Amino acid sequence: MIRTYLTFLTTPHKNLINALPMAIRFLNSNKREPFIFQEKKQRNKYLLIKFLTNEKYHDISYNKKHCFIYRNKKSGTMENKKYNSIEKAIQILLKFQEGREDLGVRELSQDLNFSPATVQRILQTLKKYNFVNQDSKTRQYFLGNVFYGFLQTLHNSDRVTRTAKRFMEEVAFKTQETVHLNIIEANHRVCIYTIESTRLLRAGMPLGHRSPLYAGASAKCLLAFSSKKFIENYLNEVEFKAFSPVTIVDKEALKKELETIREQKFAASKGERTPGLASLSVPVFNHNGGILTSISLALPEIRFSEKEYMNQCIAALKSAAESFSEVMGYKP
DSSP states (O other): OOOEEEEEEEOOOSSHHHHHHHHHHHHHHTTOOOOEEEEEEEETTEEEEEEEESSOOOOEEEOSSSOEEEEEEEOTTSOOOOOOHHHHHHHHHHGGGSSOSOBOHHHHHHHHTOOHHHHHHHHHHHHHTTSEEEOTTTOOEEEOTHHHHHHHHHHHHOHHHHHHHHHHHHHHHHHOSEEEEEEEETTEEEEEEEEOOOSSSOOOOOTTOEEETTSSHHHHHHHHTSOHHHHHHHHHHOOOOOSSTTOOOOHHHHHHHHHHHHHHTOEEEESSSSTTEEEEEEEEEOTTSOEEEEEEEEEEHHHHTOHHHHHHHHHHHHHHHHHHHHHTTOOO
């Protein structure tokens, strides 16, 4: 049986009667499991109360006139994950990958099970070196400008991006549309390189933009040409969310769509993530025949409706993807 020891540190009270009811009310109000009082003792004028429970608790501070703070203390039968300061900083930075542009101290503290003081201290250090910035009004944190320097270095050193550039430039020249390169990361489609259209009416694709693998042509293309095991696992785990009235949110409908994509060797979408915008995407394969990346076009929906123009765009994408795959060692 997994047991967790919770330590409550309270401001000085005359006796346990004053502290214990506050702890009980707080835990019950947050739908915690029943707990058993284990022991109490005085430590430096602070009342130390220990409880035994079967539920895993997060670090939470109860800031009502400094009533109490409790922290996890796990027994040897439970996995005890201890992070050093560098690892904690990395964990905090990685939270900004999950689709949220800004995060607060309390939210990060609850998600990562770090104390608010630890999160605040690390964020202030990251802010000092421009890894994060802070909104002066909301006090929320967001990624800093230092990462732009990393992106340029990454583009110059990454073989996939470096190789893709010339093929993407060919597509951009032929179509005059925004061209973007995408990979799968943590069950999401992530844009790793983009060439924006020079047209006045154009669609954009921000570098680093993420979307689930069921929404949009570039995402569905990556999913369709992934391994059967990956697709099966993804379909079993995915929780669908509609981004627009035409987003696919049904498992069987998505399976059928993936079969169509494999048959025609390209993916298309219209308004699945953003109404008014459309997308085309083709797969690029590695030397083992597995999906490496996808080259995609982002364009306004009004031009997507021109059939002849669409056929030209698809032909340009397929030609570039075939040449790109060949360079990466793929043999049909």
